[in-house]
Amino acid sequence: MAHSGRAAGILATLLLATVPGTASAVPGAAPPRRTAGTAHAAARSWAGSWETAPSGTAAALPGAAVRNVVHLSAGGGTLRVRLSNRLGSAPLRLGAVTVALRRGSGADAVRGTMRTATFHGARTATVAPGQDLLSDPVRLAVPAAADLLVTVFTPDNSGPATYHRTALQTSYLARAGAGRADDLGGGAYTTAISNWYYVTGVDVRGTAAGSVVAFGDSLTDGDGSTPEANHRWPDLLAQRLRDRLLGVLNAGISGNRLLRDSGGPSALARLDADALDRAGARFLVVLEGINDIKGSPDALDAGAYADAYRTLVTRAHARGIRVVGVTLTPFGGYSAYTPAREAVRQRVNELIRTGRIFDAVADADTAVRDPADPRRILPAYDPGDHLHFNDRGMRAVADAVGHALPR
Numbered sequence: 001m002a003h004s005g006r007a008a009g010i011l012a013t014l015l016l017a018t019v020p021g022t023a024s025a026v027p028g029a030a031p032p033r034r035t036a037g038t039a040h041a042a043a044r045s046w047a048g049s050w051e052t053a054p055s056g057t058a059a060a061l062p063g064a065a066v067r068n069v070v071h072l073s074a075g076g077g078t079l080r081v082r083l084s085n086r087l088g089s090a091p092l093r094l095g096a097v098t099v100a101l102r103r104g105s106g107a108d109a110v111r112g113t114m115r116t117a118t119f120h121g122a123r124t125a126t127v128a129p130g131q132d133l134l135s136d137p138v139r140l141a142v143p144a145a146a147d148l149l150v151t152v153f154t155p156d157n158s159g160p161a162t163y164h165r166t167a168l169q170t171s172y173l174a175r176a177g178a179g180r181a182d183d184l185g186g187g188a189y190t191t192a193i194s195n196w197y198y199v200t201g202v203d204v205r206g207t208a209a210g211s212v213v214a215f216g217d218s219l220t221d222g223d224g225s226t227p228e229a230n231h232r233w234p235d236l237l238a239q240r241l242r243d244r245l246l247g248v249l250n251a252g253i254s255g256n257r258l259l260r261d262s263g264g265p266s267a268l269a270r271l272d273a274d275a276l277d278r279a280g281a282r283f284l285v286v287l288e289g290i291n292d293i294k295g296s297p298d299a300l301d302a303g304a305y306a307d308a309y310r311t312l313v314t315r316a317h318a319r320g321i322r323v324v325g326v327t328l329t330p331f332g333g334y335s336a337y338t339p340a341r342e343a344v345r346q347r348v349n350e351l352i353r354t355g356r357i358f359d360a361v362a363d364a365d366t367a368v369r370d371p372a373d374p375r376r377i378l379p380a381y382d383p384g385d386h387l388h389f390n391d392r393g394m395r396a397v398a399d400a401v402g403h404a405l406p407r
Helices: 006-014 039-043 235-239 267-277 290-294 301-319 339-354 364-368 391-404
Strands: 046-051 055-058 064-071 076-084 092-094 094-100 126-127 132-134 138-142 147-154 159-164 170-175 189-192 200-204 210-216 245-250 281-287 322-326 360-362 373-377
Touching: 039 170, 046 076, 064 200, 076 094, 076 147, 076 339, 092 147, 094 301, 094 391, 147 189, 147 200, 210 235, 210 267, 235 245, 235 391, 245 281, 267 281, 267 301, 281 301, 290 339, 301 322, 322 391, 364 391
Parallel strands: 046 210, 046 245, 210 245, 210 281, 281 322, 322 360
Antiparallel strands: 046 200, 055 159, 064 147, 064 170, 076 132, 076 138, 076 200, 092 126, 094 147, 170 189
């Protein structure tokens, strides 16, 4: 489902090549502006533990409660949630918002963990169109890799609901949601849904030392991986980084492009809202551009990609955020593949590897391509569409990024 023109307008305003097992800084890359503070101080600050980027709108759910299931990366002793009306066209009234640890694999909450989120001390709030809203801090100890239930009751028809389309995670809907937001049992949540409604982030405070933002398209969003398994490459990267106490945030949107809006804002248009503004962001990992190459109209000027990447890096460095560039992966066999587009991909990858644009480079191309035919994904990593990755392919990308991520 695409953004409306108005919604897109709101958002628009708003290593040397690394192969698995090796990593090195890119010589000559401009260093980010360093920020003051120690690791100890950082651990007491807010850090992102989970994110999804708004990717469209759906019909409002007046009188319903949505029990969103989100999988945290970093743990903490206090949390806060971000609710979004960024793509909405009318004020969004929040009748109740609760958080709880999930029990089992359904909509049940762990006894003793249900908490009501407040907003400036109130249990209800109104979010203006085009805006996000952070809750007050909620005292709840959450471990790393926990499933959290974020339940949102909307009493009124507030117009189009901001949501993330491709969740690869079942959440639950209680159509008669009044008074149900704090139910421990999930019995009232009889409708399964495959999207995340309104909630776009969870931050934690405690031991987390910061966060990594994975910024990209459907390859980052998780298309091709097993639903319900948290096997997107950012999830698998979070497992690798647990000993570094870093959260990993997934800012992938299926269909996203680097150079132009297409069914939503371009990477440059959404960079602040979905990446740089996120709590505790220390690293930005950029895997963007394949949709420009395979899309219409043709985008065959490799220099335009390099200019866009440099803009991303400059803006991140201004926030003290280091940037890892990821090479674009093969798509031979995909319906939009042509030799001319493959030539662009090769030129763009050469710029990523040797152009001294990024602080470090993760060579996902080398990690996932078929040595017998480098235009294609290795068959063991291909879910069958010759573009996305299955779980094994997602692991290969996560390993390449993990090796490249600066210390």
